[in-house]
Amino acid sequence: MKKLVVSLILLAGFAFGAAAQENAFNKSVSLSIGGVTGLDADGLFINNYDPYSLAGIYEPTWSEPIYLPVFGLDGDWILGRWIGVSLSLSYSSMKAEKQQLEGDVRNTVGYSKVQQLCLVPGVKVFWANRERFKLYSGFDAGAEARCVTDDGKTSLNLGAAWDVVPLGARFKFIDNFGLYVFMESMVGRRIIGTRFGFGFAF
Amino acid sequence: MKKIAIILFGAMLLASCTKDFFSSDEWSGTYDYAEMAGCDYMLCVADNLIVDNLKQMETALFIESQGSTSSTRFAFNGSIWTVGNEWTVSEKSALLPGMSIKRVAADSTWTLSRNGKYSFNGYNYDTDYEMDIRMRPDTSARAAGDHFWWDVALKKCNRTEEKGYRSEITTPAGSVLEYTYGTMGKWAYCYGVLGMRVYKEDELIDVARLQLNGGRYNDPSYLHNL
Secondary structure: OHHHHHHHHHHHHOOOOOOOOOOOOOEEEEEEEEEEEHHHHHOOOOOOOOOOOHHHHHOOEEOOOEEOOEEEEEEEEEOOOOEEEEEEEEEEEEEEEEEEEEOOEEEEEEEEEEEEEEEEEEEEEEEEEOOOEEEEEEEEEEEEEEEEEEOOEEEEEEEEEEEEEEEEEEEEOOOOOOEEEEEEEEEEOOEEEEEEEEEEEO | OHHHHHHHHHHHHHHHHHHHHEOOOOOOOEOOHHHHOOHHHHHHHHHHHHHHHHHHHHHHHHHHHOOOOOOOOEEEOOOOOOOOOEEEEOOOOOOOOOOEEEEEEOOOEEEEEEEEEEEEOOEEEEEEEEEEEEEOOOOOOOOOOOEOOEEEEEEEEEEEOOOOEEEEEEOOOOOOEEEOOEOOOOOOOEEEEEEEEEEEOOEEEEEEEEEEEEOOOOOOEEEOOO
């Protein structure tokens, strides 16, 4: 991790002091994957078996949930040398096996599932803004729709979603061609961790 | 060489898997942890609730033996050995505040009762209980300062918990739990049977039986879904 940070800082050093603002390739669309979904932090459908309370023994419990990584579709518009705006759509889901004590057997009685869709506009601040390399931080805030399925019933909850991007980096390898790759560290409602992706700037 | 290594690895993997399905005790059949659901819960009554009451009882006997006419732990109206007298644990006591000890018969029998919060490993719920305890005649096997041998008939132990759950735990009619002599702060053995009925929203959902054969670990025999 330290080597990565040092490398990014060295790369960014080439970009500081540039006189001209980037006018080309300032709009982009990208796809991303990665990070631990924020659903993990909410503790939905956990193993709540406890031998010292009746509810802990006889109420339903869940096995270790399975999480999909977070998939993202982003649009970015770099407005100036230092600042840009973005709009991000992301999807993640989690599924856990529901179990209940029936007689002297613990049976699987179904599956519980949570799906999360977030739409968040955001702002990016660019520490380095060159055609081939960009280094930035950002903040997103918007809305999430969470669909919970349990016992055959589905409920939809709306709420707020937010993320902080402490550091992100974008690399474009070919002049006059918009394909790039990027990686971002992210902390927030949607993702905790690092996401990776590729995009096309125009 | 590679084939041998693969075979050995596969055998080790298979051996580790079989531990999940077969008990490590000989002639004990296949083990499923769901079969023991409720056993630890009932052991909280045998190993914690009843023993806490016996400890308070023996403290009362010690206070009586010192000839004390008052106590910061108990409020009482006379000798604990006199039929009809009652000792009550002070509300400031850390152990079972409000518990009542009443001498009911001349054959060394007392009735212990309490209705209040009691913790099962951190779960603090209302527990209303009453038990008759009888001290077995002292014999030369018991040294001064050791625990007495008690026969405990748990007439009722009703515990009301969250989400509509409640339990009723008793010793079967005509039987007792025997807590034998002990030293160093614990009784040595506990023998006997406890029964439990579990209700949710007043509907009976489980009936269980715990047989204690001396020790708490490895020895109890437990059945539920009866």
